[in-house]
Amino acid sequence: xKDKVIGIGIVSDLTGLTERQIRYYEEKQLxxxxxxxxxxxxxxxxxxxxxxxxxDKLRDGFHTFELRKPGRLCSE
Amino acid sequence: xKDKVIGIGIVSDLTGLTERQIRYYEEKQLxxxxxxxxxxxxxxxxxxxxxxxxxDKLRDGFHTFELRKPGRLCSE
DNA sequence: CGTGTAAGGAATTCTGACACG
DNA sequence: CGTGTAAGGAATTCTGACACG
Numbered sequence: 101x102k103d104k105v106i107g108i109g110i111v112s113d114l115t116g117l118t119e120r121q122i123r124y125y126e127e128k129q130l131x132x133x134x135x136x137x138x139x140x141x142x143x144x145x146x147x148x149x150x151x152x153x154x155x156d157k158l159r160d161g162f163h164t165f166e167l168r169k170p171g172r173l174c175s176e
Numbered sequence: 177x178k179d180k181v182i183g184i185g186i187v188s189d190l191t192g193l194t195e196r197q198i199r200y201y202e203e204k205q206l207x208x209x210x211x212x213x214x215x216x217x218x219x220x221x222x223x224x225x226x227x228x229x230x231x232d233k234l235r236d237g238f239h240t241f242e243l244r245k246p247g248r249l250c251s252e
Numbered sequence: 253c254g255t256g257t258a259a260g261g262a263a264t265t266c267t268g269a270c271a272c273g
Numbered sequence: 274c275g276t277g278t279a280a281g282g283a284a285t286t287c288t289g290a291c292a293c294g
Contacts, residue, residue, distance in 0.1 A: 103221075105190070107264095109212065109285065110181045119286080120255055128254095136185065138263040140286055145179075163253075183285095185264065195265080196276055204275095214284040216265055239274070 104134030104142040111143045115151045122151060128164040130154050180210030180218040187219045191227045198227060204240040206230050 108119050115122070125131045126141070131150055133141040143151075157167055184195050191198070201207045202217070207226055209217040219227075233243055 105186045106181045107183055107285080108287095110218065114181070118255075120257085123287090124254065136263085138286085139288095140263075142186065158254080183264080184266095194276075196278085199266090200275065212284085214265085215267095216284075234275080 102144045102146055104144050104147070106143045106145070106148070108133075108141050108143070111148055111151065114148050115155070117151060117155055121155070125151065125154055125164070130164060130167050130169075178220045178222055180220050180223070182219045182221070182224070184209075184217050184219070187224055187227065190224050191231070193227060193231055197231065201227065201230050201240070204243075206240060206243050206245075 106114075108122055111117075111122060112119050122131070123141075126133060131143075131147055131154070133143045133147060136142055154167055158164070182190075184198055187193075187198060188195050198207070199217075202209060207219075207223055207230070209219045209223060212218055230243055234240070
């Protein structure tokens with residue numbers, strides 16, 4: 101379930117999110133996909149669930165920087 | 177685990193088999209991958225295990241036609 | 253801020269075939 | 274029989290940018 105083996109196209113199908121959204125969440129450090137030799141992003145099923153959750157939260161009014169994993173412990 | 181979401185390249189990495197072997201086993205009806213809209217083969221983790229098993233059997237001397245799922249119920 | 257899109261390139265996968273044995 | 278490879282095309286994904294707001 102933690103194997104990073106799913107391509108972004110399938111993840112898009114699975115989550116209903118656009119590839120743009122998925123890449124943006126990575127840019128904002130909310131998700132950390134693996135990469136194939138060629139550089140293609142690879143996700144796990146856990147990542148898929150996490151992506152759905154992120155999108156839900158965003159629709160609830162949260163901002164990307166509020167959804168980082170750790171929670172705090174960033175600057176102290 | 178039964179979700180057909182893994183591309184043939186990753187399956188090749190996961191199983192150690194070449195893409196040629198993986199496609200050949202499909203041609204011989206030993207494995208049944210899904211397809212993306214564009215026609216790319218998509219496999220499940222179950223398929224990955226099945227592929228390893230198929231290759232093991234072949235190395236043990238079996239032939240592809242002896243490894244079909246059903247077992248018999250083909251011509252009677 | 254979060255997301256859409258057009259742009260050009262690079263990597264991936266597909267099929268049918270010839271090869272060996 | 275099971276697998277390797279070169280061949281050309283089609284689909285996938287990548288990055289950086291401009292856009293809106």
